[in-house]
Amino acid sequence: MNEQDQLMKSSFQTRQDHWGKLVSYFCITVIGLLVISIIYFIAARGLNMFIKDGVSLKDFLTGMTWDPTVTDAHAKPEVGAWPMIFTSFAVTILATLVATPLALAVAIFMTELAPKKAASFMQSVIELLVGIPSVVYGFVGLVVVVPFIRHLFGGTGSGILAAVTVLFVMVLPTITSMSIDSLKNVPKNYREASIALGATLWQTIYKVILRSAIPGILTAVIFGMARAFGEALAVQMVIGNAPLMPENLISPASTLTSTLTVGIGNTVMGTLPNDALWSLALVLMLMSLAFNLLVKLVNKKGVSRNA
Incomplete structure (x- = not known):
């Protein structure tokens, strides 16, 4: 290859790098603007109730009664969100407490x-559980879990126990798959060194592998909690x-989520009931940001620990 061909090839690669950087920066900018727009839109709508309607933040977070659509002219609307938050x-x-031990055991x-065949089969089952739509889980819970709880304990069958049962199945594959990745990322020489020092398999798993994978397992648990909180x-x-x-x-x-989905289609934009629902959405968004910050904190501590 002569010098002219080398210059042409170098120029072509330079142009490719230039256009690649431009496309990457454009995509990053679009994503950043989209995230900022979503945060601004939800925050602006969510703060309307406190600014325009004069509702106290304390009353909203600690109030026990949720009735923003009162029809009595002499009654005051109540927008206490504490029952939904709790x-x-x-x-x-x-x-999460129910799903984590089982997910960790499976991982x-x-x-x-x-054996490889059994692990491959279980991986397929986990991927299948991840791909099932949430409405299917809800329908199964409605026709199987709720009647079972009603028959066993009485009442309507609906409640926290039914929701926990459904969410347990939904977050289990998330925590399991991420825990598997964390355990696989433990260096192989850790296992070999532990066995060489005379440790049994279970001692190696408990004292070496699990302790090395703690940051990744905590990340899996937090992601599972975020999935459950936002469902x-x-x-x-x-x-x-x-x-x-x-x-x-x-x-x-x-x-918070069930109140939003039930009520958002039955309110008028700009009214107190609608503003109250947007405030619930703001709480959900802040919790999502908190979960993301927890993940970053756990990963940061895991990196510093490994270093």
Whole structure:
């Protein structure tokens, strides 16, 4: 290849790099503007209730009564969101507590104990569970879980217990698949060194592999919690949609997402009921940002620990 051909090839590669950078920067800019627009839109709508309607932030976060659409002229609208906030956290935490041990056990079995064929089959099952739409989970919960709970404990069958059961199945594949990736990322020489020092297989799993994979497992748990906290349709179908403080696990209740999906189509833009729902959406968005910050914090600590 002569000098002229080399110059032409170098010039072509330079132009490719230039256009590649431009396309990348354009896509990053579009994504950034889209995220900023969504945050601004939800924040502007969500703050209307406090600025325009004069609702106190304390009353909104700690109030126990949700009735923004009162028809009595002498009654004051109530927009206490604490029952929905409490129920959202209760359902999320309980579903995660139930799903995490089972997901971790499945992940350990698939990465450390199972034959390749068994691991491949279980991986296919996990991928199938991930791909099932949430409405299918909700429908199964409505026709199977709710009647079972009603027959076993009485009442309507709808409530936190039914929602936890459905969400447990929904977040299980998420936590499992991410935990599998974390366990696989543990260097192979860690296992070999532990076995060479005389440790048993279970000692190696417990004291070496799991401890090395803790940041990734915590990330999986947080992502599972975020999935459970933001789930709307499946929870709406089984929880009862009563914006009340739940008395027990089988009394009808309502989460932030179920209240939003039930009420957003029945309100008029600019009214207090609509502004109240947008405030609930703002709380959901802030919780989503909090989960993302937790993931970054866990990953940062994991990197510094490994270093």
